[in-house]
Amino acid sequence: MPTIAKVWIEEDCITCDACQDILPEVFEVTDDTSQIKADVREDGAFDRNTGLSAIKNEFRSEFSDLIEEAADACPVEIIKFEYEGGVAEEVAEEVAPAASEAVVAPVAVADAGADAGVLAGVLSGDRSLAIFFGSQTGNAAGLAEKTAKRAVAYGLEPTVIDMDGYDQAQFSSHKRILIITSTWGEGEMPDNADELWNATVAANPSLAGVHYSVCAIGDSSYDEFCKAGEDWDQKFASLGATSILEMKMCDVDFDEPWNEWVTEVLPRIACVDSSGVFHEDLVEAMIAYGAGDEDDEGADGDFNPPTIEQAPMSLTMRIFRYDPIKAQSGYDTIAVALPGHATIEDALVAIKREADGSLTFRSGSISGLNPLTGVKANGRILPADTTRISDLVSDGGTLTVEPLPGYEVLKDLMVSYDRYDDSRANSKPWLEADPRQGERLASGAPMGVMESAQATRLHALADVGSLQLVNAMSDTFDVDDVYSGPGIALQRWVRSQDPRSGNSHVKKMFELMQRKGGVWDEADISSIQRHGIDGSQAADSLYAARSRLLAEYKFTGKSGRLVKVYSRSVKMSGNVNETTLYRSVLGPLGLGSNIMNGVSLRMMLGFTRNGGPMMRGFQGMLVPPAGIGKIPDMFNSKVVNHHEVVAIFNELDRRF
């Protein structure tokens, strides 16, 4: 294999970054063009190397393959190179098959040519292929892109389409559709597919004339394995679309089953002609054609990578800045232009690189979500490394990025997670089994292990992206230094529900949740619940934990009394009786405090409010118990059909 001696960049670079992604040691993409880096060149310059300076000897063998790969990947084919001995790229391409693929390549090309003749009718006209992805973590999106690359070999013109923001009414405009989707949580659509799914279910558009197939990825340890894919498959069938290949279900190791599916589905869907008719008799010929085309593509490098349909966007970013040395804070405002798929972190990196190198934030890894990259973006608590800006703001809008609330800000957007770490360390929410694994119960069943259903339930309970971020979702966490936060509460609750946990450990988890700093310190669970899937998950756990603790500790404490008195009050009349509530929950001391703090006076006088006749306020003040104020009806009249309310209580909870 000859090594490459020179590489250079011709004009018209579109700065797509493909070469830099493949070989950052040689290529660097600036604002205008890709350049050849100085470190690898004999002349030590940094430009397009149109002067044809040679690559340093020590790098030639190491980088040759990757330079060729980068040249192949270049969509506008402007990366040129020269082998040692002065053989130019174009010549080398003709020589290369002779050296390594002399037998295979010509045969494949000949077959492809023959098949192309047979397939001429199918290969003409509209060859579009729409590949939709529903993706939560990026796996399905990645498979969609890989599918698109392979589709080109079958004469198809693929477009990868993010389900997010897609109009269901446009489905019927396609003749060929492939859907690749993951399943989230307990059989739910991934976030980016949810809206489209609901719109499709609501509209039920006719899809007669559409050929499709679904590749579903999931986790077989869940009951609803690949449910999202099944839903799409059944919905498309019910709307009149024709399945070109049975749905493929892929487990967590999805590469192989996806490969089986794509190998089979592409030649089949490629045999759907421009009028929407499927020619099954041509599938074998299409397979051969695809194989030949694939070899051909390898020879001349004429491959156009698919693009994800998301237009570039311009926006204004307001970024919180904090200088710990001067103890000064404020906001920087900067106008930015970004690719449509850019994440918050992408934008921050670009600003740091182009505008202000002192901007400080936590950055994630390219491989996926880092639980510590959280920021507050337009009010939402989100991981910066995986959150697309287009999901938060439209083109021309403003994105305000602030540090996570509730944590100490070290600098700019970087916070210290010590508060979280300390709370976690103090509560020790890790597994402490009792008795030891390996022993057996009296029944003979093994201890220290879980059945699949239990494991699934436990896993689902704790299935959030970042517990540090869950803490910051609470509006209380920011004002109460003692509160350990909903993320810690979630961990304690999950561990208390773990059947492997020893009794003493479960008891300790309950105590930690019940005491100051525990689950009752959350003032408003609704403020957490609205933060997407993770917030909803944490809120559900808080409600479940509180319910369990009320049973465990017999409605003791102010919070316990509140639930009990409130519930009884509704049972007694159908509506909450605030008088009873104030008196029973606050008690004499609380009422006294209200009087001393002017709360009662404000209630009575409607001091800032304009609540109508003052007699209402006096009524509240004068009729026992005094100090209630603002309570016009001391005793609730019962609602019509009150017996129904009582019956509901008696049926579901006789404690009240």
Place this chain on the structure above:
Amino acid sequence: MVKYSYYPGNVARQSSREVEDTIQPLCRSLGIELIEMVGYNGDGGNIIKQGNRDLQLALNARNLAIAMKNGHDIITPCASAQGILHDSLKTFRENPIALADANRVLEMTTGMTLDVSEITTNHLLHVLVDEIGLDKVEAAVVNPLDMDIACYYGPHMQIEGACGNDDAWNPSYMEQLITALGGRPVEYKTKTSSVGNPSLLSLGDSVMKMTARVLNDAKKAGAQVLVSACTQSHSNLDSYQGKAGRVSGKDTDIPVVNFTEIIAFALGHFTDRFAQLKTRAMLIGS
């Protein structure tokens, strides 16, 4: 005339009579007929849910079934009530087992069953903007507000699907409404933050600090008056504002009214109360 089943929430007919006073005439002025939900019960305030989730769901199923029997979707002036009703409805729509359980109890105790496809819940704010139209509201204004007004939404209904077509995270419907009523909306940071109302009686300082944060933010932004879309939270923001100021050390003095009041005032109802408010805004407000 647009018809809705009227759910007052937990306090509009109890401690916050000013809401009941004002919603009736303002709806008449704007062509909304409020159909009484005979026998409606409290929604549980997310407090009953802490003891027994299924119990709160069943209570809300009864309210939803009563509205369904009326033949009209629900309207409520309280953000907290809207959030709870929406959450219940969403649970029933997404979880057929929960719906079946609730319907079993409902049928046994009331003879009714709930069909979730036949009912929606709406906050008055979203009905005014999405259905009635701000142009119609503007045309009905008799006394333009002519004040700097901060709008408080709270977190309860600021969730996708519960707040009409408004942006759940950066809502603007109330600001648009204030503009249509001749007022000047003031932007501030914490308009969807919680003031901790569900824990008003059980937690002390943290709820006061949360309340003070909202009041102080609004005041610092230049508001003369704070308008609350949440009847429940109004109690924190109004009656407890002095205490909140003392606990937090922040300036919290600002007149706070329910948003039904401010609409009714602009539409020409309760001119005496409006005069009081303007006087108080001049004396207390920023």
